[in-house]
Amino acid sequence: MSATVHRTVIVSNEQGLHMRPADLLVRAAARFQCQIEIEKDGHSVDCRSIMGILTLGAVQGVSLKLSATGADAEEALKCIAELFATGFNESDTEVA
Amino acid sequence: MKFSDFVSGKAIRADLRSTDKVSVINELVESLLSAGEIGASDKEDIVKAILKREELGSTGIGRGIAVPHTKHPSVNKLIGTVGVSTNGVEFESLDGEKVQLFFLLVSPPDRPGDHLRALENISRQLRDETFCRFLKQSKTSDDILQLLNEADSSQFGS
Numbered sequence: 001m002s003a004t005v006h007r008t009v010i011v012s013n014e015q016g017l018h019m020r021p022a023d024l025l026v027r028a029a030a031r032f033q034c035q036i037e038i039e040k041d042g043h044s045v046d047c048r049s050i051m052g053i054l055t056l057g058a059v060q061g062v063s064l065k066l067s068a069t070g071a072d073a074e075e076a077l078k079c080i081a082e083l084f085a086t087g088f089n090e091s092d093t094e095v096a
Numbered sequence: 097m098k099f100s101d102f103v104s105g106k107a108i109r110a111d112l113r114s115t116d117k118v119s120v121i122n123e124l125v126e127s128l129l130s131a132g133e134i135g136a137s138d139k140e141d142i143v144k145a146i147l148k149r150e151e152l153g154s155t156g157i158g159r160g161i162a163v164p165h166t167k168h169p170s171v172n173k174l175i176g177t178v179g180v181s182t183n184g185v186e187f188e189s190l191d192g193e194k195v196q197l198f199f200l201l202v203s204p205p206d207r208p209g210d211h212l213r214a215l216e217n218i219s220r221q222l223r224d225e226t227f228c229r230f231l232k233q234s235k236t237s238d239d240i241l242q243l244l245n246e247a248d249s250s251q252f253g254s
Contacts, residue, residue, distance in 0.1 A: 014208060015208045015211075015212075016208055016209070016212045017212070018208070018211060018212055018215060019155060019157070019163065019165075019215060020152060020153060023153050023190070026190075050157045050158065050190065051157055051158070051159075051161075051219040051222065051223060052219075052223075054157075054215045054216060054218075054219035055216055055219045055220045055223070056216070057212050057213055057215070057216030058212070059208070059209050059212055060208070
């Protein structure tokens, strides 16, 4: 049984966790074996579910708790946290 | 946010005729025009913007659901419509399935929070399989409106 790894991230992009960032998270999670959860205010969702991620309604500035369980958990969270840190590579002028 | 905060009742369509992506987006935006929610001179531009967004990745999020959307400067509040296709529309969805249920959104460029709250509401409600199935089986726009109202008063799931 692998230990669960945790990490806290902030939604840094202006548009928040809308559909395209949610899609990027699902695609990133799919590259790893571990189970990844995203939690906001006690509401936890599977990082492989775009609909689940959208139910978080996470706007800019919100803090989210990531948890990953599995062999490649550390690596997965590093990758996911990087997406948040770079604001999903969005520019402000981009269409939603 | 509730469905009644952004869904234009008069724009709801239970009988979408389109069978491809471009036509169905046209048909849904046309419904907003008929309902008086957008101006005739803005229709083409809104359709174009929604199609441009689809090029970044399909908004068909699986389970027969799509949420085509765009920001547009001509609207001063978030507006949306709901459309149901009995036979489904090929929409390049994430799971490859045809789309039967459409939620189309047009939001003002400076209100990302409202757009997120609408997405949150749509995805939360549609996680309820019964609600999702009833919507897909709707035969009239009144049926759809009633289901949305029931969802707004929390008669489905969580």
